Amino acid sequence: MRPPGPVRTFRIDLGYDGTDFFGSQRQPGVRTVQGELEAAVARLAGEPTRVTLAGRTDRGVHAVGQVASLTLRWARSAAELARALMALTPDDVVVYGAQEVAPTFHARFDARWREYRYFVWEGSPAVLLRRSVWQVRRGLDLAAMEMATGAFVGQQDFAAVAGDGTGVPGGGVNTVRTVSLARWRVVEAPFERTARGGRLLEFAIRADGFLPHMVRNIVGALVAIGRGEQPVSWAAELLASRDRRRGGAPAPPQGLVLWRVAYADDPNGVE
Amino acid sequence: MRPPGPVRTFRIDLGYDGTDFFGSQRQPGVRTVQGELEAAVARLAGEPTRVTLAGRTDRGVHAVGQVASLTLRWARSAAELARALMALTPDDVVVYGAQEVAPTFHARFDARWREYRYFVWEGSPAVLLRRSVWQVRRGLDLAAMEMATGAFVGQQDFAAVAGDGTGVPGGGVNTVRTVSLARWRVVEAPFERTARGGRLLEFAIRADGFLPHMVRNIVGALVAIGRGEQPVSWAAELLASRDRRRGGAPAPPQGLVLWRVAYADDPNGVE
Numbered sequence: 001m002r003p004p005g006p007v008r009t010f011r012i013d014l015g016y017d018g019t020d021f022f023g024s025q026r027q028p029g030v031r032t033v034q035g036e037l038e039a040a041v042a043r044l045a046g047e048p049t050r051v052t053l054a055g056r057t058d059r060g061v062h063a064v065g066q067v068a069s070l071t072l073r074w075a076r077s078a079a080e081l082a083r084a085l086m087a088l089t090p091d092d093v094v095v096y097g098a099q100e101v102a103p104t105f106h107a108r109f110d111a112r113w114r115e116y117r118y119f120v121w122e123g124s125p126a127v128l129l130r131r132s133v134w135q136v137r138r139g140l141d142l143a144a145m146e147m148a149t150g151a152f153v154g155q156q157d158f159a160a161v162a163g164d165g166t167g168v169p170g171g172g173v174n175t176v177r178t179v180s181l182a183r184w185r186v187v188e189a190p191f192e193r194t195a196r197g198g199r200l201l202e203f204a205i206r207a208d209g210f211l212p213h214m215v216r217n218i219v220g221a222l223v224a225i226g227r228g229e230q231p232v233s234w235a236a237e238l239l240a241s242r243d244r245r246r247g248g249a250p251a252p253p254q255g256l257v258l259w260r261v262a263y264a265d266d267p268n269g270v271e
Numbered sequence: 272m273r274p275p276g277p278v279r280t281f282r283i284d285l286g287y288d289g290t291d292f293f294g295s296q297r298q299p300g301v302r303t304v305q306g307e308l309e310a311a312v313a314r315l316a317g318e319p320t321r322v323t324l325a326g327r328t329d330r331g332v333h334a335v336g337q338v339a340s341l342t343l344r345w346a347r348s349a350a351e352l353a354r355a356l357m358a359l360t361p362d363d364v365v366v367y368g369a370q371e372v373a374p375t376f377h378a379r380f381d382a383r384w385r386e387y388r389y390f391v392w393e394g395s396p397a398v399l400l401r402r403s404v405w406q407v408r409r410g411l412d413l414a415a416m417e418m419a420t421g422a423f424v425g426q427q428d429f430a431a432v433a434g435d436g437t438g439v440p441g442g443g444v445n446t447v448r449t450v451s452l453a454r455w456r457v458v459e460a461p462f463e464r465t466a467r468g469g470r471l472l473e474f475a476i477r478a479d480g481f482l483p484h485m486v487r488n489i490v491g492a493l494v495a496i497g498r499g500e501q502p503v504s505w506a507a508e509l510l511a512s513r514d515r516r517r518g519g520a521p522a523p524p525q526g527l528v529l530w531r532v533a534y535a536d537d538p539n540g541v542e
Contacts, residue, residue, distance in 0.1 A: 016398060064398060064462065086396070095396075124367050125357070128288055128333055188459035188461070191400075193530065
């Protein structure tokens with residue numbers, strides 16, 4: 001039985017712990033964020049309903065600022081939709097809220113910029129944070145990493161830090177993006193005894209769009225510089241080469257969090 | 272085959288994510304921290320070996336400052352023992368280090384004081400921190416909680432906040448303890464967007480010893496005051512009653528972390 005109610009479009013703000021997901025996008029036979037969301041919405045709508053996610057996240061990558069759009073028959077309030085979705089989704093997904101939007105709203109295509117944060121824990125083993133940090137040995141040269149970070153800011157061709165073959169010369173994909181912000185910060189690490197020797201580094205990066213693996217490849221390059229494996233100047237050289245094959249290994253997925261997706265009519269201020 | 276080497280006693284510093292443990296103390300048929308540690312040590316020692324833990328933690332409670340003592344035949348260095356234990360224990364246990372100590376050292380009886388921290392997340396749903404916080408609704412009166420906290424400091428009879436029957440009048444257990452520090456702090460919350468509305472509160476408490484459920488009962492009482500369910504004066508009244516039956520529900524286990532155990536000859540400074 002299809003529930004009564006007009007056809008309406010909603011924006012859903014959500015987050016997830018990516019540890020036990022095979023990424024955000026629906027795939028047959030595996031647990032994905034889109035799959036779990038669509039299963040929950042189907043129960044509410046009484047029919048299969050497509051959910052669109054603003055940002056695609058890889059297997060193991062988290063989100064605290066993911067945005068979804070969906071269109072369904074719904075007679076109750078947006079807040080009741082958010083509560084119903086929260087109740088029907090598993091523990092590792094949270095629904096922050098829902099708002100009705102214009103029928104033309106598209107979570108992915110309407111996004112103006114996205115922000116990711118990447119967390120690096122440097123020092124003695126982390127235990128309570130281990131599912132959301134990249135653990136590296138002590139001795140990172142943060143000043144060198146900060147200097148090299150500037151190379152990735154601005155409108156540039158990011159082919160050298162794009163994964164999935166998009167960075168191969170002649171691949172035919174537009175790999176130009178505009179990074180409007182990239183910075184490192186040492187943040188407080190609750191749940192771990194930093195006095196034992198250790199610090200939590202947070203890398204924030206904001207752009208109009210991101211190529212596959214782009215953040216993880218940039219962090220991987222910056223940590224190679226922080227370890228002294230490459231000079232500061234290598235960041236700009238790598239980028240100028242436009243050749244993915246010159247880069248190193250990407251940073252692992254568990255340190256990456258989709259932090260925020262911004263829209264033109266977003267009522268929330270910049271944080 | 273028993274490995275060669277003299278019989279030596281070691282102090283092991285360790286941490287664990289308590290989520291998937293049935294507490295710290297060995298129990299037949301369930302996964303415990305002591306059980307996992309003793310299994311690892313038995314493989315190194317070639318024979319069953321008892322491990323003593325400084326602090327007993329309940330099911331679901333974490334540690335980043337647990338201390339163990341053990342005596343075994345070991346021919347290599349303390350650092351090699353730490354590395355071997357790290358390699359043989361599961362992902363949710365970390366070994367920070369090992370040091371050789373006097374044969375009389377006892378992790379539990381030699382402890383001078385212990386410190387626990389309890390984490391409360393107030394506001395929009397937490398996802399990446401959900402395994403190590405107590406999530407409560409917004410609106411806690413932190414100033415009231417801070418005022419009430421003073422009632423628990425000093426040498427007092429803590430029967431009213433002791434679990435497991437120890438607080439029943441006439442139970443015959445000494446329920447006097449000395450709390451040397453108790454304070455609340457708002458801490459930075461990496462991995463969650465506090466701009467969405469939310470804050471992370473950290474409660475630190477240090478004492479010569481803790482009764483079962485003591486920290487969780489104190490936090491439960493202070494949060495009841497923060498919610499306005501009880502006046503500030505209730506903390507002192509509850510304690511003076513010496514009657515566990517007057518208290519409310521304990522705070523849930525996942526917010527609690529055994530932070531540090533201090534010894535007379537501890538080389539580490541106060542943090």
